[in-house]
Amino acid sequence: MGPAVSAGSVALEAVTKRYGSEAVVAGVSLAIPEGEFFTLLGPSGSGKTTTLSMLAGFVVPDEGRVVMGGRDMTRVPPRGRGLGMVFQNYAIFPHLNVAENVAFPLTVRGAPKPEVTARVAEALAMVKLTGFEARYARQLSGGQQQRVALARAIVAHPKVVLMDEPLGALDKNLRYHMQVEIKEIQRRLGMTVIYVTHDQEEALTMSDRIAIMDRGRIAQLGPPREVYEKPDDSFVAAFLGEANLLRARRDGEVVRGPGGAVLATSAGTPPGGEALLFVRPEKVSVAAGLAEVLPNHLPGRVLHASFLGNIVRYAVEAGDGATVLCDAANGAGAVLHQPGDAVTLSWRAEDSRLLAG
Numbered sequence: 001m002g003p004a005v006s007a008g009s010v011a012l013e014a015v016t017k018r019y020g021s022e023a024v025v026a027g028v029s030l031a032i033p034e035g036e037f038f039t040l041l042g043p044s045g046s047g048k049t050t051t052l053s054m055l056a057g058f059v060v061p062d063e064g065r066v067v068m069g070g071r072d073m074t075r076v077p078p079r080g081r082g083l084g085m086v087f088q089n090y091a092i093f094p095h096l097n098v099a100e101n102v103a104f105p106l107t108v109r110g111a112p113k114p115e116v117t118a119r120v121a122e123a124l125a126m127v128k129l130t131g132f133e134a135r136y137a138r139q140l141s142g143g144q145q146q147r148v149a150l151a152r153a154i155v156a157h158p159k160v161v162l163m164d165e166p167l168g169a170l171d172k173n174l175r176y177h178m179q180v181e182i183k184e185i186q187r188r189l190g191m192t193v194i195y196v197t198h199d200q201e202e203a204l205t206m207s208d209r210i211a212i213m214d215r216g217r218i219a220q221l222g223p224p225r226e227v228y229e230k231p232d233d234s235f236v237a238a239f240l241g242e243a244n245l246l247r248a249r250r251d252g253e254v255v256r257g258p259g260g261a262v263l264a265t266s267a268g269t270p271p272g273g274e275a276l277l278f279v280r281p282e283k284v285s286v287a288a289g290l291a292e293v294l295p296n297h298l299p300g301r302v303l304h305a306s307f308l309g310n311i312v313r314y315a316v317e318a319g320d321g322a323t324v325l326c327d328a329a330n331g332a333g334a335v336l337h338q339p340g341d342a343v344t345l346s347w348r349a350e351d352s353r354l355l356a357g
């Protein structure tokens, strides 16, 4: 006997999908343990939906295997996979009321009526739609319709739920509420959720791990904080939030940045002399005046100051035409620098990384 395989585990093994000669998913391998909230994040066209569709069974890979709960599912049709699904355009049925919509996955397989009634009530309670049983889609807000879709996805207690931009059509506040609700339901039921989004904040707040996709491949995979703070390359750094990527070069033992300033970094050793120094805007502090030039101190001049409420974002010219973005918290007693002011930028070595140029 091999090791026990949890029913909710999901794996892709070297999966490739081509349309014509183009591989839109190119040799992707993933192993997702049961109960994980796993997100595929990436720009438009990077292969997220195609990857999810291969998990769902709507698309059959040209190469590789799809494995669920230890079973090869590569050629099993969607119905046979026992998954819950919430897709942005997988709308609820207009001719069925809320209770009938939610009951659908159970009624198609002929579940006994008392069980259907009990499960529908339970699922509607979870998405906070008790009392809405008799309504139709046209009598529901966008957020309520998405909740119905969510209730329908979980009603049969699937081990794995796939979600493709389920909150894409909702406004910001509603989106936030639904994010919290989805997370809560996922934890409560111990479901594996595989989630597709191109919204970086959503990915960061909801996920246990994120795979960042770039042109059909996984550029980086890890917990939110790791991919945000320790990007492996400039694509990941720039895609996930704001990033300063300053031209830098190795000069013997030291790294020099804009204006020849000596910069210490914690990690990253690209082979060549040319490199990019990565540091997030919120890790850069801005002080008035010109300080002594030490490692990780750059003299500069404020180009713009954008007041965003809780933070002030500065664009600072820092020599050799480099512009550095710095986010300063608008906390108690915060001093606002003005365009034209001479300032000194600084950050901790461990908050910066040297990436391939």
Ligand SMILES: Nc1ncnc2c1ncn2[C@@H]1O[C@H](COP(=O)(O)OP(=O)(O)OP(=O)(O)O)[C@@H](O)[C@H]1O
Binding pocket: 019, 024, 042, 043, 044, 045, 046, 047, 048, 049, 050, 051, 198
């Ligand atoms: N049926 C198809 N025939 C041909 N090309 C396709 C087909 N489906 C997807 N593609 C192409 O595959 C690439 C990946 O598409 P996919 O929908 O997986 O990307 P995505 O990352 O989900 O993008 P988005 O965020 O825009 O939904 C795109 O270039 C797309 O045009």
